[in-house]
Amino acid sequence: MHPQFQRELWFLIFLIFLAAIIGSAFDLSVLFISIVLFAYIIFTFINISRLHHWLLHRKDEPLPEGRGYWGEIFHELFLMEKSHAKNKQILNDTILRFQDATTALPDAMIILNKHQQIDWSNNAAESLVGVRYPEDTHQPISNLIRNPAFMKYLNKADYHQVLNIPSPEHPTKQLAVQIIPYVKGQTLIICRDISHIKQLEEMRSSFVANASHELRSPITVISGYLETMQQNLPTDTEKLRKIIKTMYGQSKRMERLVSDLLSLSKLETRPTDQHDNEIDIAALLTAIKESAIILSDDKNHTIELNINSQSNISGNYEELYSLFANLINNAVRYTPAKGHITILWEEIDSQAVFSVTDSGPGIPMQHIPHLTERFYRVNVDRSRESGGTGLGLAIVKHIVERHDGRLEITSKLNVGSTFRCIFPSTRLIKH
Ligand SMILES: Nc1ncnc2c1ncn2[C@@H]1O[C@H](COP(=O)(O)OP(=O)(O)OP(=O)(O)O)[C@@H](O)[C@H]1O
Ligand SMILES: [Mg+2]
Structure with a gap:
């Protein structure tokens, strides 16, 4: 028995006993006991009514105060109410956190009931699959994902493998669908956008095809000559020298190709932890200009170097x-003889800008967005003739991005082209 209840019981017995003693003095014990019991019942009813009133209006009214046993009951209720409110707050916070997390998730999540109708979905489900919550609640999933392969997968009930389907919202996007059986016949569908992985796979296979193709032509030339010479070694030294010169040119081309491929692979995999050294731009550009003059050779280009900013x-x-x-x-390479080439280093709006402008043939508009793709050449034959591998601008793009910058290309046919690298102010070192 609870001590407070015991106390209350003893108090009631004491009251009855007191009423009996006082009543016996007047020979009215029964009446006095009845009055005490009646008063106690009224007191109890008043407290029951206060409790009932509070239960009905507990949202707006504070708990009534009481004395003794009722005080204890009200106090216990007060503690219960307080802990209930606290638990409710914790639950609300958890639900909010869960909602925030599912909203931020890039993957679409849809929960189906046992009739394959939508119970719930997150924000990404709208953009990837076209399922809106709460508008589409109780819609059969087959109405929204009208893909036979998906329905077959859903009904098969063997979800060990992931299914790849095009997104119902954006057919160009590819989705990886995974179904996870959930509690009480519910099913959780997770759809992940794997378009970039698909794209990477395509890029990788086209890269391998391109690289093999590029290597195949010099190998074919060299092995063709070797085969001929094996059967019939030319006695004419002039002819032999010519063949050796061609083979040497082709082997150089392979060497350049392999070295460019290695540079690209290093740029893709190496960390950028050695990228904080101050570079003396004026000295660097002067050195490159000197070798450009040698490369220009008898083409007699005018090569101008303008260092307009002392910043590095x-x-x-x-x-x-x-x-x-x-x-x-x-x-x-691409500017005809006697053309002009201007190399410029300047500072614009606290950004460092390097640009090369030439008076070359220019590049047709439609090619410009593709120039930084590996092996992309505007004029394949002309580029091959000049020894180009088509990897130079892919390397350039990687390096600019590894220095937090961007590459801009502008060109006008028969006027010339400008290649501009813009580095952010965070890389600028003023002098
Ligand atoms: N200044 C320019 N003027 C005209 N066309 C250009 C210029 N720079 C690049 N191009 C075009 O862009 C293509 C891609 O250039 P990129 O530097 O990537 O390859 P490449 O010069 O052919 O070979 P390499 O890997 O040896 O540099 C070139 O083949 C050429 O057609
Ligand atoms: Mg190049």
């Missing part, structure tokens, strides 16, 4: 050398 940038020397040399060499 922080970065990696080898990579920046390769970046600037690639762009300047392209200008020299």
Whole structure:
């Protein structure tokens, strides 16, 4: 028995006993006991009514105060109410956190009931699958994902493998669908956008095809000559020298190709932790200009170098050398004899800008967005003739991005092209 209840019981017995003693003095014990019991019942009813009133209006009214046993009951209720409110708050916070997390998830999540109707879905389900919550609640999923392969997968009830289907909202996007059986006949569907993985796979296989194709032509030339010479070695030394010169040219081409491929692979995999050295831009560009003059040879280009800013940038020397040399060499290679090439280093709005402008043939508009793709060449034959591999601008793009910058290409047919690298103010070192 609870001590408070015991106390209350003893108090009632004491009251009855007191009423009996006082009543016996007047010979009215029964009446006095009845009055005490009646008063006690009224007191109890008043408290029951206060409790009932509070239960009905507990949202707006505070708990009534009481004394003794009723005080204890009200106090216990008060503690219960307080802990209930606290638990409710914790539950609300958890639900809010869960909602925030599912909203931020890039994957679509849909919960189906046992009739394959939508119970709930997150925000990504709308953009990837076209399922809106709460508008589509209780809609059969087959109305929204009208894909036979998906329905077969859903009904098969063997979800060990992931299903790839095009997104019902954006047919160009590819989704990986995974179904997870959930509690009480419910099913959780998770759809992940794997378009970029698909794209990477395609890029990888086209890269392998391109690289093999590029290597195949010099190998074919060299092995063709070797085969002929094996059967019939030319006695004419002039002819032999010519053959050896061609084979040497082709082997050089393979060497360049392999070295460019290695540079690209390094740029893709190496961390950028050696990218904070101050680079003396004026000295670097002067050195590249000197080698560009040698490359220009008898084409007699006018090569102008304008250092308009004394500021340097922080970065990696080898990579920046390769970046600037690639762009300047392209200008020299593709600009006809006696053309003009201007190399410019300047500061615009606290950003460091490197640009090379040439008076070359220009690049047709439709090619510009593809120039930084591997092996992309506007004029394949002309580029091959000049020894180009089509990897230079892919390397340039990687290096610019590894230095937090961006590459801009503008060109006008028969006027010339400008390749501009813009580095952010965070890389700028002022002097
Ligand atoms: N300054 C330029 N003027 C005209 N066309 C250019 C210029 N720079 C690049 N191009 C075009 O862009 C293509 C891609 O250039 P990129 O530097 O990537 O390859 P490449 O010069 O052919 O080979 P390499 O890997 O040896 O640099 C070139 O083949 C050429 O058609
Ligand atoms: Mg090039």
